[in-house]
Each structure stands twice: as structure tokens, then as C-alpha cells.
Amino acid sequence: MLKKLRAIRIIAFAGLALLLTSSPTKADGVSITINPIVVTAGQMAVTVSGTLTDISGDTAFLNGDSINLPVTLFVSGSINDSDFFNAPPSLNNSGSTGLIPLFTFDVPSNAATGIYSGNYVVFGGIGSLNQFNSDTIGSQNFTVDVISPISTPEPGVLPQLFLGLCALALGFRRFRGREPVTYH
Numbered sequence: 711m712l713k714k715l716r717a718i719r720i721i722a723f724a725g726l727a728l729l730l731t732s733s734p735t736k737a738d739g740v741s742i743t744i745n746p747i748v749v750t751a752g753q754m755a756v757t758v759s760g761t762l763t764d765i766s767g768d769t770a771f772l773n774g775d776s777i778n779l780p781v782t783l784f785v786s787g788s789i790n791d792s793d794f795f796n797a798p799p800s801l802n803n804s805g806s807t808g809l810i811p812l813f814t815f816d817v818p819s820n821a822a823t824g825i826y827s828g829n830y831v832v833f834g835g836i837g838s839l840n841q842f843n844s845d846t847i848g849s850q851n852f853t854v855d856v857i858s859p860i861s862t863p864e865p866g867v868l869p870q871l872f873l874g875l876c877a878l879a880l881g882f883r884r885f886r887g888r889e890p891v892t893y894h
Contacts, residue, residue, distance in 0.1 A: 739766030739836040740801070740848030744812070747852065750859040752819035757793075757811050762832065762848065764801035771800045771841040773834040777813050783826045783854060788816035800841070817856065826854045 744760040764770040775794045793811035801807070812830065830850050835843030 742850035
């Protein structure tokens with residue numbers, strides 16, 4: 711009986727050691743920096759750029775991404791994250807993508823001014839054993855500031871009328887100063 715108990719302990723410790731030494735997927739293995747986003751209502755193809763940096767201490771495999779924005783901030787179907795696939799498929803320890811476009815979206819013309827919150831997530835795996843995983847390896851909250859469009863004011867009607875009358879008066883004055891044409 712004592713031998714059985716000892717064998718069970720050895721197997722349990724071996725299993726525990728195996729679990730502790732296996733390569734777990736590390737959360738937040740990629741640091742994400744997103745540039746400030748300032749847009750106007752009705753703006754098309756807003757490009758959101760940022761930098762992805764491996765902070766895991768191992769190779770980070772970049773397998774996908776996800777964008778979460780309030781539905782009032784983008785035109786339905788306009789979020790396009792195909793720019794993400796211009797990033798390298800993996801980042802070595804402390805490697806960085808440099809500044810790259812991450813995704814684009816269109817702002818509806820009726821978007822209210824204000825600050826909107828969003829979230830950008832990168833999926834993948836940390837370490838060669840997890841290169842095909844789709845775990846969350848990085849996440850970053852960001853804000854989108856929708857500002858009023860700067861409109862060029864139309865010239866007022868009265869100044870236009872005044873300038874038109876001045877031009878007519880100047881034309882008549884030049885016309886009056888000429889010698890009359892006589893025919894013989």
C-alpha cells in the first residue's frame with residue numbers, strides 16, 4: 711500500500727512539474743501604441759496607425775486583430791482591417807513594427823461631435839509552440855475625437871452687391887470720359 715501511495719505521489723509531482731514547465735500562452739505579449747485620432751463627421755477612409763512591440767521575451771506571432779467601435783461612429787461595413795496583414799507575421803523579442811496603418815473606417819455624416827472610446831485587440835501566440843493560437847496577446851483602448859468640420863464662410867450678399875455696384879459705377883465713369891464718336 712505504501713508503495714502505491716509513493717508511486718501516486720511521484721506521478722502527481724511529475725505531472726505538476728510537466729504542467730509548470732510547459733510553455734503557457736502569455737497574455738499581453740504585445741504592446742500596442744495608437745496615434746491620436748481626430749476626425750470630422752462625414753470623413754471617409756480614416757486611417758488609424760500605430761506600433762506593435764513584442765514585450766513577451768519570446769517570439770510573438772501576429773495572427774489577427776479585432777476593432778471595437780461604437781456603432782454611431784462608423785458607417786456600417788466600413789471598418790477595414792486588411793492593413794494589419796502588412797505587419798510582419800511575427801515579432802522577435804523586443805521587435806517592433808514601427809508605425810504602420812492598422813485599420814480604416816468611414817465616419818457617418820450625422821456623427822455627433824465628442825470623444826468616443828474604442829478598443830483594438832491583437833490575436834496570436836507567444837513562442838513557437840503557440841504560433842498558430844488565436845489568444846489575445848495585446849489590447850489597447852483608444853479614443854476618437856469627432857470635431858465640427860471647419861467651414862469656409864460664404865461671402866455675404868450685401869458685400870457682393872456693393873462690389874458689383876462699384877464695378878458698374880467705375881465702368882460708367884470710364885465710358886463717360888470718352889469722346890463721342892462722330893460720323894462724316
